[in-house]
Amino acid sequence: MRLAARNLIVNGLAAAALLACEVVLAADLIVTGAKPDRLFVIDASTRTVRSEYRIPDARGAVYTVLVSPDQKVAYALVAGMERIVGIELATGKTVFRADLSSANERVKSFFALALTPDGRELVVHEVPTRLLPSEYVVEEPRFAVFRTDGGLDAKPVRTFAAPRRVHMLLMRPSGKSFYAIGFDLFEYETSGGKLLGTRGIQNWGLPDHTQPDLLAVWPVTEPTGIWTSPIYSEIKKTGGNQAVTGLMSLDLKSGDLAYADFEPLSALIFSTALAPGGEFAYGVYSTLSKIDVKAHRLAKRVPLDHTFYAVNITSDGREQKLGGTTCDVGFYDAVTLDKKAILKLPDCGDQSLSTLRVIQAR
Secondary structure: HHHHHHHHHHHHHHHHHHHHHHHHOOOOEEEEEEEOOOEEEEEOOOOOEEEEEEEOOOOOOOEEEEEOOOOOOOEEEEEEOOOEEEEEEOOOOOEEEEEOOEEEEEEEEEEEEEEOOOOEEEEEEEEEEEEEEOOOOEEEEEEEEEEOOOOHOOOOOOOOOOOOOOOOOEOOOOOOOEEEEOOEEEEEOOOOOOEEEEEEEEOOOOOOOEEEOOOOOOOOOOOOOEEEEEEEEEOOOOOOOOOEEEEEEEEEEOEEEEEEEEEEOOOOOEEEOOOOOOOEEEEEOEEEEEEOOOOOOEEEEEEEOOOOOOOEEEEOOOOEEEEEEEEEEEEEEOOOEEEEEEOOOOOHHOOOOOOOEEEEEE
């Protein structure tokens, strides 16, 4: 009996230790960038900075941030949107660098890049300008594909034609195609650049609605695999149009695209993120908004201390993370929208338009 009891205790302790390990492994980390050249890894449970790295030659701001599928490397668009640098999250080592511009050509990527699901390729929307002795020549935009094992002088392995006015790329889970979001929604084949389809955004064709507008530069699809964004338009009415705020959603796996108005325009929202289960979406700017996705209505709204540009959600859906704009990272309760904590980043560099990512600790 004593042996059996001892074994029971030992097995119980082992199970508890294993569960504790699983909880640690499942803990969320936040990855964000800040001026002039910082990349931060934040422990979401303790609300402390775990790592702080400098991005070489960032030149003033950190824009789009992507994290590799194995969550080992963060790719940051920096240097006036002319360079992409890959930083190893465990060490801060630079493992990738692609300079988009050259001596005779200035190339910008306006937020638009995406990684394939295997992490082997990086697709970038490029806007090039030829620099001649007496004039600048605007060239045709293109997609450039880089291998992520290209080292510190990575060059495109292939390029293909792209539309203008693209400000976000979203890779589909299969990796066979990706979405390019601009004035419309385009889908392109990853391997050869074939245009697979076009659906309306500005030409959305919703009855009784005017042409919409949106600000979509935060490619956040975690934790659901569904990208959402606020979208603004007017409903045509006799006696005067009514401005409304809607939610645009794109399921990267199924390809389903939906629009739904949820309130008369009363507060600006810069970005949104969908919670697990798909029942609620959360949006930020000068307020934190909770949107009932299924009922198409505003569920709750609270004022914020200042504007936040970027929002993300913990993998369990219990807490909202707010970033962008200044050096604050906010932690808010998903149910009540109560402020739980504010983390000031070291040296208080502005996050500005940097993407706020939530990943799993390894």
